[in-house]
Amino acid sequence: MTKSLTTPEERVALFQKLFSDTIPHNRALGLKVLAVARGLASMQLDWCEELVGNPETGVLAGGPLTAMLDGCCGMAVATMLKEPMPFATLDLRIDYAKPAEPGKAVIAEAECYRITRSVAFTRAFAHQGDSKDPVAAAAGTFMLGTKGKVTPAHQKGREILAQGRKL
């Protein structure tokens, strides 16, 4: 193991680098990692003009929410891996509960609630400050051990698990 991650702030900063800054599309969306713990991940998407789907209302398009929820579920999976391995989204369902309020950030909270040898199961909600009043809900499954290299993101997720600490 490399350097021990002693504080929640250090862990968030590391996951920001691994799951947003070094993933071109997440960086383009400006995704911010808010929190990470074993099986849990949270990210924020700030409202911006380019991401609007309906110019008459200023409501965000569904796409940026889909991308954030996919990324957030994937980050939750990374914290649950027993050993580092590549994985890929198998399917993702998004329920659009209500339009996101224009001008306000959207927060995603994802949980990886079950992991097997081949598949990881996740749930996520997106809200704008009140988690009991979601704008969207997601269910994603991930295929584990897919082709490709073990990335630093896979490696670090495992370290969080090894520490077994909740934030």
Add this chain to the structure above:
Amino acid sequence: MKRLAEARKQRDVSRLADAIPYARWMQIAPENGTGELLTRMRYHDSLIGNTFLPAIHGGTLGAMLEMAAIFHLLWETETETVPKIVNITVDYLRSARPLDVIASAKVTKQGRRMVNVFAEAWQDDRAKPVATAQAHFLVTADDEPPAL
């Protein structure tokens, strides 16, 4: 909706995307050069989700399938409102390489208030789709404002 009416009248499908900032930013636009309405997401580096493979971000595939379904409904049906998405389920079949992604859509079931749409995305070989999606849209005007 005014722009939609104009685009339909002029049979200019490319104008559908012009009004949507997210479609412009993502370089997602419909085209009907072959007589079939298709939606293309032009490859650009900020679509990448995995720099090691490299592969296009799964979220962008979901987004373009959703846009393909919306463009299909706006163009091929007589809808008078912007369809409001209720939900979408995306199946990821293959990793998408750093190339353009093309999608087609078809209405599986048209109800009075609800439409079920199937969409499929591929890259250089249509017989090898990278992702498919099933989505529901509300198409009545008397509901809440569209979330498009």
